[in-house]
Amino acid sequence: MVALSDRAMEHLSIVVVGHVDHGKSTLLGRLYADTGSLPDGRIEKVQAICQQQGKEFEFAFLFDTFLEEQEQGITIDTARTFFSWDSREYVIIDAPGHKEFLKNMVSGAARAEAALLVIDAQEGVQEQSRKHAHLLAMLGVRQVAVVVNKMDLVAYRQEIFASIEDEYRAFLTKLGVTPERFIPVSAKLGDNVVSRSARTPWYTGPSVLEALGLFQKEIPQEDQPLRFPVQDVYKFDSRRILAGRIAAGRIRVGDRLVFAPSNKTARVKTIEGFNVDSPLLEGAARQSIGVTLDEQIFVERGEVACQEEFAPQVSTTLRCNVFWLGARPLEIGCRYLVRLATREVACEVVAIHHVIDVSELDVQETRTLLLKNEVGELTIRTKAPVAVDRSSDFEATGRFVLVDQCDVSGGGIVTEVLLDEHASLREEARRRDLSWVAGDVGPEARAAHYGHRAALVLLTGAAPNAQSALARRLEDHLVADGRHTYLLAPENLWRGLDADLLSADDRELVRRFGEVTRLLIDTGMIVVSPTSAFRRFDPDAVRTLLHPATVFMVHMGEPEANPDADVVLEASDDPNAAATNLIEELKRRGLLAYTLGEKRFEYASYTI
Amino acid sequence: MSVLTPTAARSGVAGHLRQLEDQSVYILREAYRHFDNLCMLWSMGKDSTVLLWLARKAFFGHVPFPLVHVDTSYKIPEMIAYRDRVAREWGLNLLIAQNKDALANGMNHTLGRVVCCTALKTNGLKDFVAERGYTAVILGIRADEEGTRAKERYFSPRDHHGEWDFRDQPPELWGQFKTSFPEGTHIRVHPLLDWREIDVWEYIRAENIPIIDLYFNRGDGTRYRSLGCAPCTFAIRSTAKSLDDIIEELRQTTVAERSGRAQDEGRGMEVLRKDGYM
Numbered sequence: 011m012v013a014l015s016d017r018a019m020e021h022l023s024i025v026v027v028g029h030v031d032h033g034k035s036t037l038l039g040r041l042y043a044d045t046g047s048l049p050d051g052r053i054e055k056v057q058a059i060c061q062q063q064g065k066e067f068e069f070a071f072l073f074d075t076f077l078e079e080q081e082q083g084i085t086i087d088t089a090r091t092f093f094s095w096d097s098r099e100y101v102i103i104d105a106p107g108h109k110e111f112l113k114n115m116v117s118g119a120a121r122a123e124a125a126l127l128v129i130d131a132q133e134g135v136q137e138q139s140r141k142h143a144h145l146l147a148m149l150g151v152r153q154v155a156v157v158v159n160k161m162d163l164v165a166y167r168q169e170i171f172a173s174i175e176d177e178y179r180a181f182l183t184k185l186g187v188t189p190e191r192f193i194p195v196s197a198k199l200g201d202n203v204v205s206r207s208a209r210t211p212w213y214t215g216p217s218v219l220e221a222l223g224l225f226q227k228e229i230p231q232e233d234q235p236l237r238f239p240v241q242d243v244y245k246f247d248s249r250r251i252l253a254g255r256i257a258a259g260r261i262r263v264g265d266r267l268v269f270a271p272s273n274k275t276a277r278v279k280t281i282e283g284f285n286v287d288s289p290l291l292e293g294a295a296r297q298s299i300g301v302t303l304d305e306q307i308f309v310e311r312g313e314v315a316c317q318e319e320f321a322p323q324v325s326t327t328l329r330c331n332v333f334w335l336g337a338r339p340l341e342i343g344c345r346y347l348v349r350l351a352t353r354e355v356a357c358e359v360v361a362i363h364h365v366i367d368v369s370e371l372d373v374q375e376t377r378t379l380l381l382k383n384e385v386g387e388l389t390i391r392t393k394a395p396v397a398v399d400r401s402s403d404f405e406a407t408g409r410f411v412l413v414d415q416c417d418v419s420g421g422g423i424v425t426e427v428l429l430d431e432h433a434s435l436r437e438e439a440r441r442r443d444l445s446w447v448a449g450d451v452g453p454e455a456r457a458a459h460y461g462h463r464a465a466l467v468l469l470t471g472a473a474p475n476a477q478s479a480l481a482r483r484l485e486d487h488l489v490a491d492g493r494h495t496y497l498l499a500p501e502n503l504w505r506g507l508d509a510d511l512l513s514a515d516d517r518e519l520v521r522r523f524g525e526v527t528r529l530l531i532d533t534g535m536i537v538v539s540p541t542s543a544f545r546r547f548d549p550d551a552v553r554t555l556l557h558p559a560t561v562f563m564v565h566m567g568e569p570e571a572n573p574d575a576d577v578v579l580e581a582s583d584d585p586n587a588a589a590t591n592l593i594e595e596l597k598r599r600g601l602l603a604y605t606l607g608e609k610r611f612e613y614a615s616y617t618i
Numbered sequence: 619m620s621v622l623t624p625t626a627a628r629s630g631v632a633g634h635l636r637q638l639e640d641q642s643v644y645i646l647r648e649a650y651r652h653f654d655n656l657c658m659l660w661s662m663g664k665d666s667t668v669l670l671w672l673a674r675k676a677f678f679g680h681v682p683f684p685l686v687h688v689d690t691s692y693k694i695p696e697m698i699a700y701r702d703r704v705a706r707e708w709g710l711n712l713l714i715a716q717n718k719d720a721l722a723n724g725m726n727h728t729l730g731r732v733v734c735c736t737a738l739k740t741n742g743l744k745d746f747v748a749e750r751g752y753t754a755v756i757l758g759i760r761a762d763e764e765g766t767r768a769k770e771r772y773f774s775p776r777d778h779h780g781e782w783d784f785r786d787q788p789p790e791l792w793g794q795f796k797t798s799f800p801e802g803t804h805i806r807v808h809p810l811l812d813w814r815e816i817d818v819w820e821y822i823r824a825e826n827i828p829i830i831d832l833y834f835n836r837g838d839g840t841r842y843r844s845l846g847c848a849p850c851t852f853a854i855r856s857t858a859k860s861l862d863d864i865i866e867e868l869r870q871t872t873v874a875e876r877s878g879r880a881q882d883e884g885r886g887m888e889v890l891r892k893d894g895y896m
Contacts (some may be wrong), residue, residue: 021634049874090761090768092814099634101812113789117771120791149791241644242651246680253676255644255793284675285825297636298643300678311651335789349794411794418789418796 020227023101025119027146028128029138033159037128037197038091038104039069041218044204047093048072069197090118096223112141112383113335116421119146124153124225126218131164131171131194135178143178144366144385147185148331148423150405154182154189155221161210162196168212190224191215231295234258235320237399237407239351240269240313244300251282251300252309257351257406261293261301261315269313270397271324271436272558273443276303306454308558312353314397314407318444322397322407324436327360329426332412333385336419340380340388340412346419348392350410356393357412363387380420389428393574395436395557400424432554435521439555456534460494462602464531465560467592468549469540472566472581477540480566480579483589484538491593493602495536498527501543516546524555531559549574560601564592631824638817639672642809644793645772646676646756649807650683652797653754656807657713659743659896660685662697662704663845664829666758668818669810671827673756674708684711686746686755688896690738691721692847700830715746727849731881732889734850740895744780747804756807757896762814764876766891774806775799780894782806806896815875816868823861835859844876851879 026034042048052072060067093100103118119125125146129139146154156178164170175192182189193202194210195218201207204219216224236259244251261267265278281290282300293299309315314322334340340359348357365377365386380386401408401423412420457463467484469477481497488495500523504511507526511518523539530537541547553561565575566583577595579588596602631639649656658673658681660666673681687701705712717725720737727734747755761768771787773795788796799805810818822829835841840853841864854873858864881890 021637046872048872050872051874051877090812092762114787117787117790241647244677246677246682249678251678253647255640282678284679296640298640298647298676406792409792411789411791413798416796416798416800418791418794421789421791 020097021099021101022124022222022225022227023103023122024124024126024222024225025103025115025122025146025151026126026128027115027119027142028157029130029133029136029142032128032130032133032136032139033070033197034126034128035070035072035104036068037126037157037159037195037203037218038102039072040197040200040203041102042072042091042093043069044200045093045095045219047095095219098223100222112145115142116145116149116333116335119149119151120421122151123228124155125151126155126157126221127189128157128159129174129178131158131160131174134174135181139178140181141383143182143187144185145333147187148333148385148421150401150409150423152187153225154187155218155225156189156192157195157218158192159195159197161194161201162199166194166196166201166209168194168210171213191221193218193221231258231405232260234295234404236261236265236267236316237322237351237404238267238315239353239407240309240311240315241352242311243309249282249302250306251302252315253298253300254315254352255298256293256295258295258404259317260295261299263289263291266318267303267315268318268321268444269307269309269315270322271395272309272313273440274307274309274313274558275318275444276305276307278302279304306452308453312351312355312396314351314353316397322399322404323427324395324397324440325427325430325433326392326395327389327428327430328392328396328398328424329363329387329389329428330410330422330424331366331385332380332388332420332422334380334382334412334420336414336417337382338414338419339382340386340414340420342378346390347413348390348396348410349413349418350396350398351407353396355396357390358393359388360391361389363389387425388422390422391430395432395554398424398427400427432551435524435551435554436557439557453532453534460534462493462536463560463600464534465536465562465596465601466527466531466552466556467536467538467562467564467596468552469538469542470547470549470563470565470572470575471568472542474540474542476566476581476585477542479585480564480588481538481540483585484592487589487593488536488538493536494534495538496530498530498537498539499543500539500541516544517548517551519544520546520548520551521555524552527552528556528559531556562596562599562601631821635817635821635824638813639675639821641812642669642672643676645795645807645809646673648793648795648797649754649756649773649809650677652795653805655750655752656754656756657684657686657747657750657752658756659758660687660701660712661758661845662687662693662701662830663758664818664822664833665760665810665813667704667829668813668821668827669756669758670708670710671825672809681708681710683756684713686713686715686743688715688739688742688746690742690847691716692726692738692849694832694845694848694851696832697830697845704828713746715742717742717745727847731850732886735881735886735890735895736893738847740780740890740893743896744894747780752804753799754805754807756809758810759808759896760813760815760818761811762875764874764887766888767811770808770811771796772808772811773797774808776804776806776894778802780804782892782894784892816865819861819865819868823865833864835863844879846879846881850881 028034056071057067091102158171158174171194194213195202201209202217206217237257239254240252241254263278268275279302281293283290342359345356345358365384399408409423411418485495485497527537563575564577565572566579567581569578717738725737759767771790832842835856835858841856843854858867
């Protein structure tokens with residue numbers, strides 16, 4: 011077999027952005043044509059179409075594929091083209107400059123390692139020139155070269171070029187972007203695109219083509235601490251494989267992994283491969299891998315494997331910069347789905363601190379909305395805690411998208427992970443779980459033995475006697491159905507375990523209740539608890555202490571009183587019927603099954 | 619020994635090919651995770667065969683969804699023999715989609731290439747997807763094949779009529795794709811979007827993937843560079859008899875890959891793809 015690396019070429023992806031009509035597509039067309047990078051017949055084909063449509067040939071048409079684009083003279087969507095020069099292969103992403111199509115520009119720029127920002131020498135720095143630079147900074151594209159195009163229209167005057175450079179350099183610096191260089195160009199006439207032009211004798215820097223060669227390949231994140239977001243868990247055969255793409259760092263066989271936010275731990279037993287002749291011993295950042303563990307712990311998609319001493323933060327409250335692309339504005343108080351690495355969880359926008367006016371980078375007055383194509387600084391609160399980093403520390407676990415209804419509608423980078431009111435309980439749970447002395451029987455073995463998973467069923471709302479009646483019926487029905495169930499009335503703790511407490515210490519009462527249920531759940535039981543005896547009950551505190559065990563909340567009464575409830579019942583429902591329905595619901599959600607969430611499949615019968 | 623069993627001792631690809639592989643595997647796993655009812659198209663060509671191989675990589679030797687061959691009945695006969703052999707050896711769940719009504723009414727390329735492609739491929743696929751209720755279809759198209767594909771997303775929605783609205787494509791960033799959608803629509807998943815023709819061949823060589831021999835010059839001085847239906851696919855002049863020869867030939871050529879595909883003439887592909895062609 012021929013060695014693959016007989017011609018090791020470096021690959022680099024570059025996005026071209028800038029204001030509409032400043033000549034991005036023309037620049038690319040010229041670059042490809044003058045380096046002989048177009049396939050045979052491409053120019054002729056486009057020339058023929060132009061002739062047919064009765065218009066003058068332009069280099070931009072080489073990439074503006076859609077008829078509509080040629081008619082309107084704009085690039086509708088991001089096009090990717092490939093081009094190699096001087097032992098480097100480039101993926102060039104042509105991002106559209108039209109205002110309507112910012113989301114395409116974001117899609118293009120998000121996968122780029124460097125950017126060319128194109129500015130029209132005649133029009134100078136425009137709104138989109140600023141907005142695109144701002145988005146590049148947010149998207150994490152740090153290498154930028156600025157192409158001042160259409161120099162032919164300003165008679166190649168150096169002072170015009172210099173004034174644009176001064177203005178734009180100052181703006182970029184405010185964003186934390188240091189442009190590598192400014193290049194005076196006429197894409198239409200080919201000046202300084204491939205070779206340096208005699209028409210700009212005052213310019214001594216590189217041509218655009220040479221500038222591409224000066225961009226550096228991004229340094230891989232292999233040397234950072236480990237971040238391995240679990241993408242899925244497979245049980246296709248005897249192996250239980252955690253699959254995912256390493257976001258940062260390395261994984262080696264034998265490494266002890268801590269999963270955040272569940273605090274589960276295990277060691278890497280194998281790194282699985284397909285079509286490899288010898289066992290894999292290591293995986294590194296950006297690789298899609300699969301590992302098996304030495305213990306059968308229950309982890310699922312969304313957990314982030316890391317090293318204990320370099321764990322991500324865990325919180326529900328994030329301060330972030332968000333750009334919004336949705337047709338419906340982003341609103342305070344509205345719920346969205348946040349997708350951060352492989353974690354998906356509902357969130358609410360708690361505050362819009364300010365909207366950033368990209369033109370001036372000024373702070374506008376407080377608002378309750380973020381409109382399409384705006385950038386704002388927000389605080390969001392997730393419904394469940396997430397493992398997260400600041401984006402300046404870790405790229406993949408420090409940024410997220412927001413989904414509104416069916417659509418990815420915004421992107422954000424985390425600037426600060428804020429402590430929420432359960433931070434101290436979370437830390438308590440983390441320390442407790444990481445040093446937990448466990449026997450040899452794990453939760454999976456218990457679940458297999460008992461025929462169901464462990465869970466806490468909390469009853470809220472309604473009168474104490476109604477809660478109590480339902481709790482009794484539920485325990486009765488579950489036990490009759492062969493489930494290990496225990497009714498724990500919180501007041502039973504008060505005379506014993508809580509005897510040292512002043513009755514006013516509501517938080518401590520809830521904490522101790524949480525720790526007791528944590529123990530019971532570790533035994534593999536289903537615990538049913540009415541909560542009306544608490545003066546102030548905080549279900550999230552209990553959830554935090556039990557995390558990641560299932561807490562199933564049943565609310566009796568008005569749904570508004572407990573928006574987080576999994577099931578809402580009428581306070582007047584017959585307890586027997588309600589208990590039967592609840593068991594059906596628990597079954598439907600898989601809580602009464604003992605398989606622990608791996609993806610399995612059956613081979614269908616062979617059809618040929 | 620079977621030709622379908624790789625024999626070379628190896629420990630995985632490196633460099634650029636590894637990056638492409640990692641990205642494709644990530645996309646395949648996202649698709650499998652988010653869609654319960656999905657399938658993968660397999661045309662037995664080099665691209666979709668690499669895609670199939672990547673699925674086996676992603677799922678550790680398994681292919682946990684059906685493979686669909688949209689059979690126009692006009693395929694080159696060797697392709698069908700190869701299909702059935704690979705399916706048997708790899709234990710694939712292979713399904714055949716065919717627009718039987720159109721064929722019964724005599725549909726063929728002489729009625730017009732775009733008409734024929736639309737009936738037998740686009741509609742053959744769309745009807746099959748609708749009938750089986752697939753919410754996602756994985757395809758091996760690549761951005762460098764032709765212009766409209768250069769503008770595709772990794773996860774690309776199709777509307778109730780299976781059509782592609784290229785004017786309003788979802789944003790795609792940071793490995794987050796569009797995975798939720800209204801009832802009755804479906805998503806096309808494109809894990810090979812970033813691969814170029816030469817990457818595909820270098821990967822086939824590095825991984826020793828069994829590939830149909832129509833791609834090689836078998837002694838008559840021609841080979842197929844792109845495979846489709848027999849009447850509309852033309853061989854190119856080539857002396858390439860091995861993977862090394864093909865890769866060397868591609869490094870030298872400036873002829874477009876799909877120049878032997880008749881439906882690409884004029885604006886054929888743009889019209890076809892807007893209506894839901896692969």
